[in-house]
Amino acid sequence: MRKQYFAGVDIGSTMTKVVIMDQEVIASVIGATGPEHRKLANRVMEEALAKAGLPFDDITYVVATGYGRINVPFADKQITEISCHAKGVAYFLPEVRTVIDIGGQDSKGIKLKDGRAVDFVMNDKCAAGTGRFLEVTAEGLGVKLEDMGKLALTAKNAVGIANTCTVFATQEVVSKLAEGVALADVIAGLHEAIAARIYSMIGRLKIEREVALTGGGAKNIGLVKALEARLGYKVLVPPEPLLTGAIGAALMGRDIVKEAEEKGTPLVRAERRLTEATFFT
């Protein structure tokens, strides 16, 4: 029997992620989505195939997810990021009951039961509570985004940031610095503010342990610690928190193929050609 490979393509607002799996992840690529995201999926897929050393024809099934999932013309199926994140997290951390995903422009909470999403909340209305909040404030402070988390951990006395609006919070932190507050204390305050926003949103779900943190936010140690302080216990972070959605998508594809084989139903597959999306053109 021919070996089966499954691809998951997760087009987020900030990053595009592709994984190729057989029983495990054999290749993964993460690229910035950027304004040309409609053209990016095929390029990132190409790169992932090269890494895996596979021709595209060898991919049994492709599932696209994320907010740009409709822009993946070579995907066999589109599945929501809620379902794919749930699947990906359950694969790595089956004990998890609540997922907090902090993306570039939205954040969400997912309640899991038996490895599937049974409830969710989303914040897609306001930059506060998303990665964008830290991105904008980091820029305002002249600090590299990737340094923000570590700097937060060096704070001696985090200051409260009153503004929940990203734009006004940026002004507030600048005036705090002008008052002589230490940079690390301001940055720690920002992390506490974003953690508070996320915590109140996720609170609607009745948070159950274990809690996993995914998305770009999970790579920020300051944010992880701030959320743990809010929750009162440690959160779990999957091995590559940016890839859980793409891995979940690939696993979904595996399930779809398995079910079709068991039932003897035909699989509907897109053409195996890496073309650019024409959705917006």
Next chain:
Amino acid sequence: MTEEKKPEERKKRRTATEAASKIGPMVKAAIGGTVQAREEGKPLAYSFICCCYDEIIRAMDVIPVWTENYAGVCGAKRDAQRFLERAEAENFSRSLCTYALCGLGFDAWREELGEMPPEAPWGGQARPDMMLGSGQMLCDPRNKWYQAAQQYMPDVPVYDVGLPWPPYEDDYDYREVQDYYVKYIVAELKGLVQFLEKHTGRKMDWDHLSELVDLTDRTWNLIWETYELRRAVPSVMGTGDAMNTMVPMVFMMATQEAYDFYQELNDELKHKIANKEGEIPDEKYRLIWGGGLPSWFALSDFNYFNSKGAVFPVEVTYRMIEATYNFDMDLSKVTDPLEHIAWRWVKFWTYWYDRARKRPGSHPDVERLIKYIEDYKIDGIVMHEAFSCRSWHVGLIWQLNMLKKVYKDIPSLILESDIVDISSYNEADTKARIDAFIDTLEAVKSR
């Protein structure tokens, strides 16, 4: 410039029933009718829905101008922003009720021009001769909106009719105090009649009022029976349609036209049930619209739910009636028309109290949800948090949490936007949420 903005009108929503498809022209004709009535010198009154004065104004031949309806029409036609911006320029906060803001912006503009604002949706909102506000627990703009509108129409008198009902407490029986409420409401309604007599120069025809009260009772009962038909599987009429068919319920009550409309709808639904004509061909999920006014500019979202196999056979929003024969009193024995109206009002708002008291920790609104979930075989609940409507929306999340606590965990979706202000709406995000919700419904169903 606000005047130059063109409305972004949307393609029409698909309706499942013939009855619902007739509503648009009916509303347009009604709004046009008020503009014509103004020209003919007939008395017009700015009015709110659910203020239990329908029969009174109809009996006095006063023509209601439903201001919430007009704001909703502006929203549905995606032409409300220029009126909202006008209100904001008049120093009204953008976080107030956007029905009120739209209406106030429109009034300010119309009064400044001395004629309708350019290209006013469906001919515009006619200038009233009086404004009938309402002090009640339903929402605060009901007694502040028209007072604020007097800035632009200082010559137009306002009558604020107080319409309280006994609040729910789990440790007392509201019947202990209900008589006081009825007495108070009757006094308020008498004051309204005097106000109308003074400003129209007409005398109330009490026999005619009694006839209209009886017609309204019969209409309430017919609506209840008609909406109960929607328990059928497959669903024959969804909430998208109900957001149309509510029009005669709230804007045409105490008219034979309203009664006839529901008779026609009743016949249509029975026919569909007999022929197993569902609103969609492959019904997978049955949902309840569990609270919140809809985004009038995005009613097509109901079609999107339909495209995913989801139907809404029931909603709590705009189901502003109960069968009067289900009340714990024989309403037909109350022959004084004003007392009759007052009792109907109190019994409607207290209808779910007894059920709530039987379930520890519950609440009437939660009991209503539970009853509908069971009667209509519901799989999931959808609510809409409209940011500008505080009174109706502030308790939705609480209700949802209570429902899950005292009854059962049920998949739920909270949509976030507004009733009129389209700047609060993101179609892609809304659809992403709906997609994810459908996934959770599927996950729960397949467990």
